[in-house]
Amino acid sequence: MRIRAKSDEEPLLNLTPMIDVVFQLLVFFMVATTFLDPEKEIDIELPEASSGQAGEADDSELIINVFADGRIVLSGQVLEVEQLLDELRAAARADPDRPVTIRGDRLVYHERIVSVMDACEQAGMLNLGISITEGT
Numbered sequence: 001m002r003i004r005a006k007s008d009e010e011p012l013l014n015l016t017p018m019i020d021v022v023f024q025l026l027v028f029f030m031v032a033t034t035f036l037d038p039e040k041e042i043d044i045e046l047p048e049a050s051s052g053q054a055g056e057a058d059d060s061e062l063i064i065n066v067f068a069d070g071r072i073v074l075s076g077q078v079l080e081v082e083q084l085l086d087e088l089r090a091a092a093r094a095d096p097d098r099p100v101t102i103r104g105d106r107l108v109y110h111e112r113i114v115s116v117m118d119a120c121e122q123a124g125m126l127n128l129g130i131s132i133t134e135g136t
Contacts, residue, residue, distance in 0.1 A: 061099040062091060062125070064116055068107035072116060081115050088123030096124050103131040 064084070065073040072079050074087055091098060100120050104113045113130075120128055 060095070061101050061129075062088075064100065064102050066102065066104040066108050066112055066116060068105040070108065070112050072112075081119055084116065085119040085123055088119055088125050092124040097127055098125065099127045099129060100125050101129045101131055 062074065067073070072081065072084055074084060079087065088100075102113060102116055102120075104116075117128065120126070
């Protein structure tokens with residue numbers, strides 16, 4: 001019987017599967033972060049409500065942000081009410097049932113929110129929603 005001598009060599013570790021997993025995770029996170037809606041990521045302090053119902057998320061919805069200083073932002077553009085009305089009319093021609101969500105800062109005057117709602121109505125966009133945070 002022949003006895004083998006022990007070798008001093010360390011066994012080699014195959015890193016290929018680990019590298020594959022790391023690249024798959026990298027691709028996953030790159031794809032997942034592209035689905036964030038930049039309009040919803042704008043820092044607006046929404047008003048609180050003690051009642052209401054959650055709406056369903058819709059990728060086609062128009063999001064109108066109204067800041068505390070009265071600025072109106074649609075698709076990253078700061079607009080006046082007249083310009084907003086033109087943009088909404090163009091959107092209504094394409095799809096009049098397209099949902100519109102108004103995100104108004106809790107410190108904005110209600111007059112500004114009402115003017116945005118009026119512009120939506122004049123443009124024929126009647127599927128309106130208002131974003132709020134859940135009250136305590």
